Amino acid sequence: MADLKIRNLQKGFDGHAIIQGIDLDIRNREFVVFVGPSGCGKSTLLRLIAGLEEVSSGSIELDGREITDESPARRDLAMVFQTYALYPHMTVRKNMSFALDLAGTDKQEVERKVSEAARILELEPLLERKPRQLSGGQRQRVAIGRAIVRNPKIFLFDEPLSNLDAALRVQMRLELARLHKELQATMIYVTHDQVEAMTLADKVVVLNGGRIEQVGSPLELYNHPANLFVAGFLGTPKMGFLRGRVSALHADGCEVALDAGCTLRLPAAGTLDVGSPVTLGIRPEHLHRAPPEQAQLMVGTDVSERLGSDTYCHVRTDSEENLTLRVRGDFTCGYGERIGLTLDLDHCHLFDADGLAVARAVRQAA
Amino acid sequence: MLTLKQSRRLTTWLVGLAAWSVALLLFFPIFWMLLTSFKTEIDAFATPPQFFFVPTLDNYLHIQERSGYFKYAWNSVTIAFGATGLGLLFAIPAAYSMAFFETRRTRGTLLWMLSTKMLPAVGVLVPIYLLAKSLGLLDTRLVLVLIYTLINMPIMVWMVYTYFKDIPREILEASRMDGAGTLQEIVRVLLPISKGGIASTVLLSLILCWNEAFWSLNLTSAKAAPLTALIASYSSPEGLFWAKLSAVSTLACAPILIFGWISQKQLVRGLSFGAVK
The missing domain is CATH 3.40.50.300 (P-loop containing nucleotide triphosphate hydrolases)
Structure with a gap:
């Protein structure tokens, strides 16, 4: 014992x-x-x-x-x-x-x-x-x-x-x-x-x-x-963070207007006020490339790291925030291109002004 | 004009010459002492000095006959080893605590200990003489053991401390985790690891004790006198006998020189105070 x-x-x-x-x-x-x-x-x-x-x-x-x-x-x-x-x-x-x-x-x-x-x-x-x-x-x-x-x-x-x-x-x-x-x-x-x-x-x-x-x-x-x-701290490459504000509240979540230039509706059950600053966190595997007309977010590409099985594309939003995107190993991202992204909303993390996580309405099984 | 190669060779040659000159200059007195010890008193006084003569062992025989060399030698040996042993007994725990349980005052304590070496010995001659007298310790080996232990202590602590400092703290922590108490930690782990350093400390202490003359001349006379006192006894009372004085000096220096020669590797390591690993 x-x-x-x-x-x-x-x-x-x-x-x-x-x-x-x-x-x-x-x-x-x-x-x-x-x-x-x-x-x-x-x-x-x-x-x-x-x-x-x-x-x-x-x-x-x-x-x-x-x-x-x-x-x-x-x-x-x-x-x-x-x-x-x-x-x-x-x-x-x-x-x-x-x-x-x-x-x-x-x-x-x-x-x-x-x-x-x-x-x-x-x-x-x-x-x-x-x-x-x-x-x-x-x-x-x-x-x-x-x-x-x-x-x-x-x-x-x-x-x-x-x-x-x-x-x-x-x-x-x-x-x-x-x-x-x-x-x-x-x-x-x-x-x-x-x-x-x-x-x-x-x-x-x-x-x-x-x-x-x-x-x-x-x-x-x-x-x-x-x-x-x-x-x-946990996860490689690191989780990407986007600053924003709560723009509206709904019964099953809230709407967040990101500085990067888009508004997302997120499932969140925590207590938030309209207008309060929040940070949205998203892991590389939950970001997806999308054609511009379907994209939630337009970003500029920076360098890419090819690991063989995966490629990590480093991208930068219009609000100068860095994100990393995990894509297939055979995919190549040019340098300085503009590409569209969609976010996996169920896997977004929301943090309040004190950096504490806001509970999600639908918790994923751990 | 010299080419680069030639000038380099010349520099090497000049440096070599300088080194040899200095070495010979330093060695010459010892060489001359050795030479004189095999001369007759008349040859020893001769002008110009003689390099070639008929060697004799008379001086050595005379010393053994008149003074009994081995009595003095034995005193030197017991005093040097006694003081060194006693010194280690204090220096090791002191260095252990300073090296592995450092406080804000450790550095200051070490420097203060060293500063006691700056005091001229003669400044405390009278009090120490009187102390020894009232304790009945005059002309005993014990008084020299005590004095030598004290005067060598700062050096011994410093040396052992610098050696201990080189030992990774984790090794001792590992032994503590393994269940060793403080004494076991020191005896079974720390000392075996630092035996090289302890050996050089012992060696240096032995040499310092062996060569010390001031206190031995002032605190001993017949019974407990070591070799340094024997040399001094040949220097004046019956006028100067160069050949005998040289012979007795040679006899006094020889053991420690031979000892030092054998262990010079340890000694160099010790004198560099842990700087060379």
Whole structure:
């Protein structure tokens, strides 16, 4: 069992608040990802959970036991660091058995656990090597092995893949997902890479400026971002934003007059006033090219990025706002052309003047 | 006119010449000391100085007979190792706390520690002498161990600190997560990783202790006198005996020179204060 309860957690350094009151529940066997831009406090939050930083106020509870002021050694958590942090003077075997040796575990038991971890991570041929004789990916696996042998209540990962090259990162990402399934373990994972967050997580925690912006499953966050920050942070290419004002209200929605020069009728159930400023968000896959006579919006094309399977066309509205449009890979967009677009109105996001999402009348299944 | 190639070669040659001149200039006194130690007293005084003579071991035999070289050497060894060991015992925890638990005042503390090295030793001679006297520590090895520990402490802390600074904090954090207490963290993780740095610190401290003369001359006389005091005893009372003085100096320098030669790689690393990895 590993249920983590965080209540009103705060942390400041020299009068600067880094973590500003976090409430979070992490349930047994969940894969939770903390994601956010650099400096958002995600690593600090992880280190507070690990016990490597002192909490300024608030509490952390693990399985009903208060561990806020417990030393890291006694929390029963294991951490994998971005820089691997292997003990350079010990062999791979010693690196993995160090914690068990410290705990005075029986020799045969240590041997069994190390072999087991080495088997899972395919480290068997490397057990007698020193860390400097290993490649980056192998070192990372040793760091994970060091955590596995301890059979901790929660695995903590601090940007474990960011020192690896792109190909290896994809491979290790899959291995981590597999490991989570195989070990049935609770894992907390910090990353600034939203692809890692989307692909690995059961639950994503988006952090910004030391606060939680939104918590939810990856698709929930993708499809129903709670505010402009989450909407802009998740998704590649980013969601496009168009400024506008509410021009009329109806029973089942509202009419928004965009600065870009069109009026759209959107299903929205939130409270809005006529004339209030709003921002409309639309993802690249929900924009479609249309002949000028059917288009809702006329835009000028900028550069295109061809990925093979898809092409991302960057376009600019008459109100100087940038949008990205996802089209088929064999489609080519000229530079500086004028093209027409239609918007998938059911998939538009509407945000009020404070950047908070306005509830949609018809919610799509997440 | 010289071509570019010729002028480059000339520059290299001139730099080489300059380097060799300086090196020989620095080495010459040691060489001359070594040479003189094998001369008779008469040869040693000869003008013009003699480069060719019949070598003799008389001086060395005389020293061993009159003073008992090994007693002094043993004093030097125990004092140097004692002070170094005691120093490490304090320097390692101090450097650990400064390197890994830095506060706003850490930098200031380090500089303040170093500033104590700027005080002229003779300024505190009388109080320290009186203290040693009232504690009954005059002419004991213990008093030199204590004094040397204290005077080398700033350097030792600085050196160990710079080595510790190079060690990624995460490695220690990992050991903490693995369940190590502070002592286990230092003994099982930190020290094995920084053993190169600790070795150079030990080496430097040994050399400084071995060569220290001011306090050994003032606080010891017969029982606890180290080699530096032995040299001094040959310098004046019976007039100047150049050959014997050279022999005793050679004997005093030899162990530490040989020791330094063997470990010069560590020493260079240590003296660069962690700048060269």
